[in-house]
Amino acid sequence: MKMKDLVEFIARALVDHPDDVRVEQLEDERAITLELHVASDDMGKVIGKQGRIAKAIRTVVNAASATEKKRV
């Protein structure tokens, strides 16, 4: 639950339309996948050049959770 909040919280600070930020959490036995949805013109703001921002979000979330897997 917390991971979802974390991604949402970070993403909101990066976009132009924070109200459109939505995170879906999909779980199976081995991994939790977090799917981040933002307004289409905010896409670039959460991905960044060569996925740099997305990667940074992933790094932070990975640090917060050892066993979980995540993708944007």
Add this chain to the structure above:
Amino acid sequence: MKEIETTGKTIEEATEKALKLLQLPQEEVVVEVITEASSGLFGLIGTKPARIRVTEAIIPEKYMVGFLDGIITKMGLSGDIAVEKTEQTLKMNVNGAKMGMLIGKRGQTLNALQYLVSIAFHKRFPGQNARLILDVEGYREKREETLRTLALNIAQKAVRTKREVMLEPMNPQERRIIHTTLQDNPDINTYSQGDDPYRKVVIAPK
């Protein structure tokens, strides 16, 4: 964000009242005058008090501390954040338990966090050209010291062996530390090669 409307015989009086109610110093608010005080006709008819709206100003440091604290809390950690502001930098240092989690392997997590916090900072305050630096338990300072020592040692080795020495990949800040440490060394040239994130510094004898 706190906001309040007050009245007073003068704008000053109304402001004072508002600051007391908000418990904020003058520097941290924006005062907007809704109606000016008027003493009416001969001070008799139609006296109107000054009416103002006082809003808590968004102080970049305060906002960034709030943001960073939010991230740390959501990561299940808690720490104290100290802020140091100069003209060129806004430095935030976090201290607390289990801070290794915030640093990560070779400062990986710390760098990712700093990157995100700094994007959020420049997005929220486009006018600010200060560089945002995030540190955890003085990790960066220690790392800087290590890199300086490394640079000096490698430079000696390069001069002694008359060969170029390539360092391991580093991020731009770490590379800058190496470059600036050796820029005054007359026997040495430094340059970077490769592409991020594998860009590395080469120390070459002249």
